[in-house]
Amino acid sequence: MTALPTGAAGFLHRFDGLRARLPGARLPWIQALREQAADAFRAQGFPTRRVEAWKYTDLRQVADAGFEEALSVVDSAPALPPAHGSARVVFVDGRSRPDLSTLDGVAYGIESLAAALEAQEGRLGSLARPLEQPMVALNTMLFEDGLVVTVPAGVAGGVLDLVSLGTASERPEAFHPRHLIRLEAGASLTLIETATGPDGARYLHNPVFEIEIGFGATLTHARIQQEAPRAFQLATVYARVEKGGTYDNFTLNAGGKLVRNEIHTLLAGPAATCHMNGAQLLRDGQHADTTTVLDHAAPDCASRQTYKTVLMGKSRGVFQGRIHVHQVAQRTDGYQMNQALLLSPEAEIDSKPQLEIYADDVKCSHGATVGQIDADQLFYLRARGITEARARSMLVEAFLTEAVEGVQDETARAALGAAVTGWWDGQEATA
Amino acid sequence: MLKIEGLTAEIDGKQILKGIDLKVPTGEIHAIMGPNGSGKSTLSYVLSGREGYEITGGSVTFGGLDLLAMAPEERAAAGLFLAFQYPVELPGVGNAMFLRTALNAIRKGRGESEMDAMQFLKMARERLKALQISEDMLKRGVNVGFSGGEKKRNEVLQMALLQPKLAILDETDSGLDIDALKIVSDGVNALRGPGFSALVITHYQRLLDYIVPDRVHVLMNGRIVQSGGPELAKQLEETGYASVQAAA
Numbered sequence: 001m002t003a004l005p006t007g008a009a010g011f012l013h014r015f016d017g018l019r020a021r022l023p024g025a026r027l028p029w030i031q032a033l034r035e036q037a038a039d040a041f042r043a044q045g046f047p048t049r050r051v052e053a054w055k056y057t058d059l060r061q062v063a064d065a066g067f068e069e070a071l072s073v074v075d076s077a078p079a080l081p082p083a084h085g086s087a088r089v090v091f092v093d094g095r096s097r098p099d100l101s102t103l104d105g106v107a108y109g110i111e112s113l114a115a116a117l118e119a120q121e122g123r124l125g126s127l128a129r130p131l132e133q134p135m136v137a138l139n140t141m142l143f144e145d146g147l148v149v150t151v152p153a154g155v156a157g158g159v160l161d162l163v164s165l166g167t168a169s170e171r172p173e174a175f176h177p178r179h180l181i182r183l184e185a186g187a188s189l190t191l192i193e194t195a196t197g198p199d200g201a202r203y204l205h206n207p208v209f210e211i212e213i214g215f216g217a218t219l220t221h222a223r224i225q226q227e228a229p230r231a232f233q234l235a236t237v238y239a240r241v242e243k244g245g246t247y248d249n250f251t252l253n254a255g256g257k258l259v260r261n262e263i264h265t266l267l268a269g270p271a272a273t274c275h276m277n278g279a280q281l282l283r284d285g286q287h288a289d290t291t292t293v294l295d296h297a298a299p300d301c302a303s304r305q306t307y308k309t310v311l312m313g314k315s316r317g318v319f320q321g322r323i324h325v326h327q328v329a330q331r332t333d334g335y336q337m338n339q340a341l342l343l344s345p346e347a348e349i350d351s352k353p354q355l356e357i358y359a360d361d362v363k364c365s366h367g368a369t370v371g372q373i374d375a376d377q378l379f380y381l382r383a384r385g386i387t388e389a390r391a392r393s394m395l396v397e398a399f400l401t402e403a404v405e406g407v408q409d410e411t412a413r414a415a416l417g418a419a420v421t422g423w424w425d426g427q428e429a430t431a
Numbered sequence: 432m433l434k435i436e437g438l439t440a441e442i443d444g445k446q447i448l449k450g451i452d453l454k455v456p457t458g459e460i461h462a463i464m465g466p467n468g469s470g471k472s473t474l475s476y477v478l479s480g481r482e483g484y485e486i487t488g489g490s491v492t493f494g495g496l497d498l499l500a501m502a503p504e505e506r507a508a509a510g511l512f513l514a515f516q517y518p519v520e521l522p523g524v525g526n527a528m529f530l531r532t533a534l535n536a537i538r539k540g541r542g543e544s545e546m547d548a549m550q551f552l553k554m555a556r557e558r559l560k561a562l563q564i565s566e567d568m569l570k571r572g573v574n575v576g577f578s579g580g581e582k583k584r585n586e587v588l589q590m591a592l593l594q595p596k597l598a599i600l601d602e603t604d605s606g607l608d609i610d611a612l613k614i615v616s617d618g619v620n621a622l623r624g625p626g627f628s629a630l631v632i633t634h635y636q637r638l639l640d641y642i643v644p645d646r647v648h649v650l651m652n653g654r655i656v657q658s659g660g661p662e663l664a665k666q667l668e669e670t671g672y673a674s675v676q677a678a679a
Binding site: 375376377379380381383384386387388390391394395397398399400401402405 | 479481502504508513519524536
């Protein structure tokens, strides 16, 4: 067996081999998108740390792994994470599995991208920027499937589970799903995404979301990242929020070896709101990066961002948060907070807030704290008879609970709370 | 109950306690009075086991146990309770969960069975009522957003639930208005009995009108310089600490 080519060359090589067989190969507009993306990826390759946006996250271990395309679907019944509602779509290695999905009583449009590709002209690629983002270029070049959701005007969509499973195979696999979510005026949806895989699996999950939130619509988007311990997830989310709309994103980074959660939100209409919150829970050897890019491009919009990271062993966390307040965005109300709890002297957190404000009537604040467990709080608990180990555990859990409590949607909040508690209890059990 | 002999302690190389001798027999309430900087809070922290203080000499026994050799949680389990001068805020830790965890830790130490949430709630409600604390306080984060008076009442609530053998009240009167002071004092007096001792640390005599001590000790410059009956507190109120210093 010959070694697979690695790095950008490996993926380009695969694109050359697959281009005639990829979904949409006969659609000129898809062809054009893919070729453009391939050119961009060929020119830029994997981002290196010399690129400002990737200064703290080194992708060499991803580039150096030789990835296979995921093999054709193996008919098995993989273990699925708990469901949070009645509707659930399941993807295995990036391909939709209708046999594992349940869509009973869904009052809005759900299709697989592979099946509905032809109808997505003008929609697919309307928000993603492959020419600027190499990982998005890679996704555009090689995507095979994804979720297409359209919630019609005024429809309350309820809860939808999106499950992504990576499977174990001898060689690392890569998959690049493209998800298109559209909420029309006044619609609502709670999308709870769980990405996971079995312990031994090695894969790259490189999803791109294009999310359109219409007039007065509300999308709650809970992302529970529990990838396999040796897996990589590099996710890019693009969201555009129209007048009076709300995007409530919470990303929990708990699994994987190296992960990046990059969110670009555009507040495009007046009085739009976005929450980008999250927690990163890192064990020894893990690297998690949350990068947010927020554009306040209309007046009277509000944004809230709180990210909390707990770091153990030799783990590394990154938070980069850029807020761009355009000149028209008067009366912007922006808040950004990044807090880290270091439980080990070897752990490292890098925090880079960036505010660019071009409007003059703006309320924008940001802050960052890095610390250890507070000695006064610890003593207070111990003075009440609580053992040191239990007291530490209570304080870490409290730190995390606070992050999740801001999520408005009850189902999403409960799902995230359970994931956080499960992670911490698992940590306690192995400690 | 509590026996302190020749206790000396320092923080950051600075000696604060310079040889404390004190006995609090079972069932008695003793007051320690003294001006700012006399070592009152240091004494309460050293007795409850806070880190950062170096014990350089002397001994403390509590019910026959070597108190200084015990971890803070072991001291609490043995029946020692410190009511904090500045109760600590614990955002994200629910007060009810905190109180029940503490109660069960102490009960475990006493060899008693753990209380479930229902049993606990019933007990807590009774105590809340007696201390005129709204039930809403159970749902909030520990001390988060509490007023000064609410924090102190929360301390006394904890004491009422944990039923210690010895309570150290570190300036529990500070920041309390007269009504809150009465409520807090009633909470302490309710525990009074043959199995309960207390060390009431205060700057002012006012609190001792409500919690009448068996003995009053004056702490100045790291030493007990005078001891007497409850009348000593009244005398201090009239003449001030300077007169004691002059006499010492």
